[in-house]
Amino acid sequence: MSVHIGAAPGEIAERVLLPGDPMRAKWIAENFLDDARCYTEVRGMLGFTGTWQGRRVSVQGSGMGMPSASIYTHELINEYGVTSVIRIGSCGALAADLNLGDVLAAIGSATDSNMNRARFDGLIDYAPVADFGLLRTAVDVAERRGVAMRVGPILAADAFYTDRPDLYDALAQYGVLAVEMESAAIYTTAARYGARALTILTVSDHIKREERMDSARREKGFGDMVRIGLDTAIA
Ligand SMILES: O=P(O)(O)O[C@H]1O[C@H](CO)[C@@H](O)[C@H]1O
Numbered sequence: 001m002s003v004h005i006g007a008a009p010g011e012i013a014e015r016v017l018l019p020g021d022p023m024r025a026k027w028i029a030e031n032f033l034d035d036a037r038c039y040t041e042v043r044g045m046l047g048f049t050g051t052w053q054g055r056r057v058s059v060q061g062s063g064m065g066m067p068s069a070s071i072y073t074h075e076l077i078n079e080y081g082v083t084s085v086i087r088i089g090s091c092g093a094l095a096a097d098l099n100l101g102d103v104l105a106a107i108g109s110a111t112d113s114n115m116n117r118a119r120f121d122g123l124i125d126y127a128p129v130a131d132f133g134l135l136r137t138a139v140d141v142a143e144r145r146g147v148a149m150r151v152g153p154i155l156a157a158d159a160f161y162t163d164r165p166d167l168y169d170a171l172a173q174y175g176v177l178a179v180e181m182e183s184a185a186i187y188t189t190a191a192r193y194g195a196r197a198l199t200i201l202t203v204s205d206h207i208k209r210e211e212r213m214d215s216a217r218r219e220k221g222f223g224d225m226v227r228i229g230l231d232t233a234i235a
Pocket residue numbers: 019020021063064065088089090091160180181182
């Protein structure tokens with residue numbers, strides 16, 4: 001096992017879906033995967049391996065925020081030989097034409113996190129981006145499934161509750177679609193260790209219009225995103 005994942009070698013598939021919420025991982029294992037088996041309960045951050053259309057896939061909770069997500073991404077890649085991580089999360093829409101339940105894929109991730117500034121000594125604004133092959137596959141899969149998935153840049157924020165909504169308005173003017181809290185760390189960690197990463201999100205809140213889904217829908221209402229993630233993982 002690694003420091004934060006209680007799996008034996010070989011128990012985790014090469015392709016992993018990463019929801020922030022471990023209960024979403026459990027819901028996916030129980031409702032989408034065949035022969036799913038839980039391989040870790042360390043810290044309650046559940047992980048499961050099963051099959052989707054006959055191919056081996058794992059689903060691992062990554063927690064909230066970039067420190068947590070980077071721990072799971074690092075250990076999956078470096079300790080378990082994972083080659084592709086696909087985050088499937090909820091987000092707050094910044095774009096006026098997005099609605100609750102809409103699905104989007106993050107081509108790149110701006111961030112206010114200090115993790116990358118520290119990594120590059122404050123001298124370079126590193127641009128965390130999706131793996132192009134995974135993104136292209138996800139776009140094809142969404143089209144085939146009849147899901148109108150938007151593709152664009154997002155913000156990975158350290159804080160869920162912001163004191164600077166003016167900055168969100170400014171980002172929207174630059175085409176930033178939505179805010180969540182993990183993608184920049186996942187993209188950066190995957191790039192650093194030679195793995196592929198993509199973030200697919202479902203709009204659970206609209207920041208400007210102050211609309212929100214309830215917690216039950218956040219945990220279990222994301223079927224389109226999950227199917228796109230699973231199809232992309234096994235392609
Ligand atoms: O739904 P998940 O994947 O947890 O993602 C979003 O939800 C959490 C905040 O409620 C943050 O982790 C954010 O990124």
